[in-house]
Amino acid sequence: MGPHRLREDLYNHLNAATLQVPSLRERREDIPLLVRYFVQKFARRLNKRIATVPTETMNVLMKADWPGNVTELEDFIQRAVILTEGSTLQASLTEL
Numbered sequence: 001m002g003p004h005r006l007r008e009d010l011y012n013h014l015n016a017a018t019l020q021v022p023s024l025r026e027r028r029e030d031i032p033l034l035v036r037y038f039v040q041k042f043a044r045r046l047n048k049r050i051a052t053v054p055t056e057t058m059n060v061l062m063k064a065d066w067p068g069n070v071t072e073l074e075d076f077i078q079r080a081v082i083l084t085e086g087s088t089l090q091a092s093l094t095e096l
Helices: 003-015 028-045 055-063 069-083
Strands: none
Touching: 028 055, 028 069
């Protein structure tokens, strides 16, 4: 079997399994879990210890529309972690 045939088989196999994932604004209850996960992920990469996400910040994040879905939230949290000094997440909420 040549490499093109293998790719075609894999494509056909993956194409048969279609998943419908609702947008982030339709599952706002997932936002706190995602925020905490992304804060830990980027803090670890940047060797920072961020222990707290302010309640006001979380409330704003949960109300945002996130047209870019999880990727947009992840990018936002990454920028916030980069700019944070200290153990409390500092997010520029005016960007939302």
